[in-house]
Amino acid sequence: MTHREKASFIALTVFLAVFPWIAGMSRSFGHYIDVMIFAGIFCLVTLGLSLLMGFAGQISLAQAAFFGIGAYGSGILTGHFHWNPWAALLASAGAAAAVAWIVGVPALRLKGHYLAMATLGFGVIVHIVMNEEVDWTGGPSGLGGIPGMSCAGRKISGDAAWFYLVWAFVLAAFLFSRHVLHSRIGRALRAIHDDEKAAEAMGVPVSILKVQVFVYSAVLASVGGSLYAHYVSFLSPGSFDLMWSVRFVLMVVVGGMQSLWGALVGTVLLTFIGNEWLQVFADFEILVYGGILLVMALFVPQGLVVWLDALVRSKARPVSTPSDNGS
Amino acid sequence: MDENAVRSADPVLELRDVRMHFGGVVALKGVSASIPRGIIQSVIGPNGAGKTTLLNCVSGLLTPSSGGVVFQGEPVQGKPPHEIARRGMSRTFQHVALFPRMSVRENVMVGRHARTRAGFWASGFRLPFMRTEEARIRSDAEAWLDFVGLGAERDLPAGALPLGKQKILEIARALATDPVLILLDEPAGGLNTRETEELGELLKRIQQKGVTVVLVEHDMNLVMDISDRVLVLHFGQVLACGSPAEIKDNPDVIQAYLGEDWANGGGGPHGRSSDSEKEEMSC
Numbered sequence: 001m002t003h004r005e006k007a008s009f010i011a012l013t014v015f016l017a018v019f020p021w022i023a024g025m026s027r028s029f030g031h032y033i034d035v036m037i038f039a040g041i042f043c044l045v046t047l048g049l050s051l052l053m054g055f056a057g058q059i060s061l062a063q064a065a066f067f068g069i070g071a072y073g074s075g076i077l078t079g080h081f082h083w084n085p086w087a088a089l090l091a092s093a094g095a096a097a098a099v100a101w102i103v104g105v106p107a108l109r110l111k112g113h114y115l116a117m118a119t120l121g122f123g124v125i126v127h128i129v130m131n132e133e134v135d136w137t138g139g140p141s142g143l144g145g146i147p148g149m150s151c152a153g154r155k156i157s158g159d160a161a162w163f164y165l166v167w168a169f170v171l172a173a174f175l176f177s178r179h180v181l182h183s184r185i186g187r188a189l190r191a192i193h194d195d196e197k198a199a200e201a202m203g204v205p206v207s208i209l210k211v212q213v214f215v216y217s218a219v220l221a222s223v224g225g226s227l228y229a230h231y232v233s234f235l236s237p238g239s240f241d242l243m244w245s246v247r248f249v250l251m252v253v254v255g256g257m258q259s260l261w262g263a264l265v266g267t268v269l270l271t272f273i274g275n276e277w278l279q280v281f282a283d284f285e286i287l288v289y290g291g292i293l294l295v296m297a298l299f300v301p302q303g304l305v306v307w308l309d310a311l312v313r314s315k316a317r318p319v320s321t322p323s324d325n326g327s
Numbered sequence: 328m329d330e331n332a333v334r335s336a337d338p339v340l341e342l343r344d345v346r347m348h349f350g351g352v353v354a355l356k357g358v359s360a361s362i363p364r365g366i367i368q369s370v371i372g373p374n375g376a377g378k379t380t381l382l383n384c385v386s387g388l389l390t391p392s393s394g395g396v397v398f399q400g401e402p403v404q405g406k407p408p409h410e411i412a413r414r415g416m417s418r419t420f421q422h423v424a425l426f427p428r429m430s431v432r433e434n435v436m437v438g439r440h441a442r443t444r445a446g447f448w449a450s451g452f453r454l455p456f457m458r459t460e461e462a463r464i465r466s467d468a469e470a471w472l473d474f475v476g477l478g479a480e481r482d483l484p485a486g487a488l489p490l491g492k493q494k495i496l497e498i499a500r501a502l503a504t505d506p507v508l509i510l511l512d513e514p515a516g517g518l519n520t521r522e523t524e525e526l527g528e529l530l531k532r533i534q535q536k537g538v539t540v541v542l543v544e545h546d547m548n549l550v551m552d553i554s555d556r557v558l559v560l561h562f563g564q565v566l567a568c569g570s571p572a573e574i575k576d577n578p579d580v581i582q583a584y585l586g587e588d589w590a591n592g593g594g595g596p597h598g599r600s601s602d603s604e605k606e607e608m609s610c
Binding site for chain 1: 386387388407408409410412413417418420424425426427428429433436437438439440441442443445446447450451452453457460461464500501504
């Protein structure tokens with residue numbers, strides 16, 4: 001990692017470590033811990049999606065469906081079959097991986113945005129299954145009675161414990177993704193993004209790599225879904241529909257596709273906007289989302305993180321000495 | 328190695344009646360050729376003769392409509408390009424196709440992809456073998472950059488290099504795949520005289536490493552200077568094939584492509600087309 005990146009990562013870790021404590025001090029901000037838990041869960045989805053969009057150059061409109069496979073998988077396996085939650089999490093992730101592979105192989109062999117189309121259809125199918133398989137999923141009235149989780153023999157209870165568990169997952173996924181990006185695989189992905197034909201001629205198996213990234217994004221989304229199921233303990237199909245897939249895409253776009261930091265920033269920001277600050281708009285929320293997307297596409301197409309980074313650098317330039325190599 | 332000694336007698340690449348048509352347009356009308364190991368084989372011909380199409384058919388970017396491409400004794404037509412690259416064939420592109428946002432070094436590092444193996448998991452967990460491999464990829468890439476003379480530029484973004492150096496970088500990237508055969512599509516296009524001379528020397532050094540070179544080029548001085556054999560394509564067919572001296576004296580080639588003036592060593596007054604291509608033999 002560069003110094004700058006290392007510093008950012010340490011700052012993030014410290015911020016997360018003290019966040020529940022600081023937020024807990026004030027009555028009016030106490031529930032921000034809860035919002036941040038959701039933001040963390042969504043970050044798992046968007047980290048994978050940002051790898052897929054920003055580096056493999058593909059859009060998936062089924063991330064809410066994979067999120068749902070994780071959630072319902074965990075909910076059903078622990079609720080109906082009394083599995084251990086961790087085993088259920090792994091099994092659901094395996095199922096999501098298998099499904100992503102089946103959907104991804106034909107779609108990603110073709111050049112162009114066939115994955116967006118295939119995942120659009122797939123997401124709708126999954127949503128229908130959640131609504132119709134009443135015996136298993138509870139249908140539109142939902143699936144309740146999902147047990148909590150325990151870690152190292154201790155039950156996870158209370159917002160602070162959940163906060164740390166979820167964000168530990170996020171940091172792990174962030175580091176894993178970052179390592180992948182700075183490896184042979186990540187180089188090949190960036191090469192595909194710059195010039196697919198040249199990458200292929202240099203021996204990079206383009207479609208295999210795209211499928212791998214898609215499967216990875218599905219696994220992360222599924223893990224997020226499993227955590228979600230145990231945290232909220234009640235699932236209804238409305239949390240896994242196409243609108244949520246679009247929201248995940250929007251989170252990545254707002255933060256910036258070309259950077260994993262973008263996924264984190266965009267997700268936290270939009271979760272706060274959606275859960276907290278936009279509640280006053282009620283049914284018109286969708287219009288506000290559309291407005292955000294429009295403004296971003298027109299004025300900040302590279303995303304907030306890249307834009308802010310450039311802003312900071314341009315402001316810092318007159319101050320820094322010529323020998324400065326800290327960037 | 329013994330195996331190599333035995334194999335060196337075989338052609339490294341054989342084209343068997345390769346035909347390519349795009350709808351009604353016939354780009355290749357049955358090209359057959361056999362390219363021995365270790366030579367510099369040039370392919371020349373007017374624009375639209377099918378040279379780039381031929382390279383694309385050989386390297387897997389196109390699947391020939393019919394006919395066979397046999398690389399190191401095995402048919403490869405219809406195989407995906409990355410598979411063909413893995414078998415030891417690499418190439419450059421007529422219109423520079425680098426990864427512009429990546430550094431010069433990283434561009435060459437991508438060339439090592441097929442020769443290394445750390446996958447998704449190994450990379451994500453930074454397993455020890457992956458770290459050693461990564462360091463090795465880096466030093467191999469730097470060695471190739473030194474070989475082509477781009478060592479000083481290795482940290483620059485590839486897109487920031489002048490065109491001449493981008494062309495050389497493409498060659499370094501192709502070499503990093505450890506090719507047996509390298510296909511170069513107009514590497515001298517856009518280079519000045521001095522750069523072209525340096526390119527000629529570089530191609531000789533590549534040949535000395537035992538790599539077979541197929542060179543598609545319009546710069547006749549370069550072609551006649553360094554080639555062991557020259558193949559002339561004309562309207563998707565082989566018009567002639569032989570040593571540079573034979574090609575220079577071949578009346579068909581002179582009429583179709585080189586022009587009388589080139590044979591006489593003079594300038595090129597026959598401005599058949601307005602685009603000032605080198606093939607109009609001003610050289």
